[in-house]
Every structure is written in structure tokens, then in C-alpha cells.
Amino acid sequence: MSQPLFLCHPRCSTCAKARTWMNDHGIAYVERDIRTDNPTVEELTRWHAVSGLPIRRFFNTSGQLYRSMGLKDKLPSMSDADAIALLATDGMLVKRPLLIIGDDVDAPTAVLVGFRQPEWESALLV
Template identity: 70%
Template sequence: MTEPLFICYARCSTCARARAWLDGHGIAYRERDIREDNPNADELAFWHRASGLPIRRFFNTSGQLYRAMRLKDRLPGLSDAEAIELLATDGMLVRRPLLVVPGADGDSPTVLVGFREAQWEQTLVRD
């Protein structure tokens, strides 16, 4: 298995906890700063499909930009494609951390949105 892709923001405390968890479990990963290298629409669409989650789960609903753009009211009226295009405009709109774990033998990746320790443990820790 190739290394998971850890997409984070350096000043995010949740990302720091997730990084410490990965390091503490000896899990190698590639890190990508979401502010410096925002995911593009194709990546987001692929990860959205692979995750099986509703697109609204990819939005950083507690972020200042989300509130300033009044996305709580706008988001329900957007198609998934429109929401993905919007997410691709600014990394601060994207919920973090994102962890993209490559699938085995060409399977779809597992995409974890946000840091839920039990979910990460189930996905990444092998006995």
C-alpha cells in the first residue's frame, strides 16, 4: 500500500491532533497543506464519490469563509458539481483534515473527512 495523503492546515488544532495520532501509530503519510495546495475540482469529485458521503460533509462549516459567504443558506440549492467547484476555489472552505488512503489492487481509496479517532483506527491500524 502506498502512503495515505494527509491534507491539512498548519494552524488547525484538529489537524495537529490527527498528525500526532498518525505519528504516534507509526503511520507514514504524505502531507499537503490545504491552503498552499488546494484540492482541485477533479480531486474533490473523485474523493467525494469514493467517500460515499454527502457533499455538505466536505465543507468546513465552522470556518469564517463559510459564514462570510452565507453557505448555510446557499448550499442546499447547489448541485454536487456546483458545490465541488465552489470547494475548489479556496482550501479554507474544505473540512479538514482529509485523509485519502489508497485502495488495495486499484480499488477506490478510503476517504476520511475530519478526524474521528475510532474511524481512523479502524481504517489504518492492522493487528
């Protein structure tokens, strides 16, 4: 298996926990700053499909930008395509960390949104 793609924000404490956990378990990964190299519409569309999660889970609901844009009230009436297009405009809207797992970054086998240690253990420690 190729190295997972780890999308994170350098100052995010949850991302730091995920990074430390991977380092402690000897898991090699490729790191990408979600703020300076935010996911594209195409990437988010693929990742959303693979994840099986509702699109709302891809939003950083505790972020300042999410709150200032009033997305709590707007998101329920948005289509998935519109929500993905919005996510692609600013990496700070995207829940982090994101971990993209698989041999082909264009066709991942798993997408983990946020750091939930049991999920990461199941996906990475096989």
C-alpha cells in the same frame, strides 16, 4: 499500501491531533497544505464519490469564509457539481483534515473527512 495523503492546515488544532495520532501509531503519510495547494475539482469529485458522504460534509462549516459567504443558506440548493467547484476555489472552505488512502491517489480506496479517531483506527490500524 502506499502512504496516505494527509491534507491539512498547519494551524488547525484538529489537524494537529490527527498528525500526532498518526505519528504515535507509526503511520507514514504525505502531508499537503490545503491552504496553499487546495484540492482540484477532479480530486474532490473522485474523493466525494469514494467517501459516500453528502457533499456538505466536505465543507468547513465552522470556518470564517463559509460563514461570510452565507453558505449555510446557499448550500442546500446547490448541485454537487456546483458545490465541488466552489470547494476547489479555496482550501479554507474544505473540511480538514482529509485523509486519502490507497495505492493509487487517482483511485483511492477510502477518504476520511475530519478526524474521528475510531474511523481512522478502523481504516489505518488493520
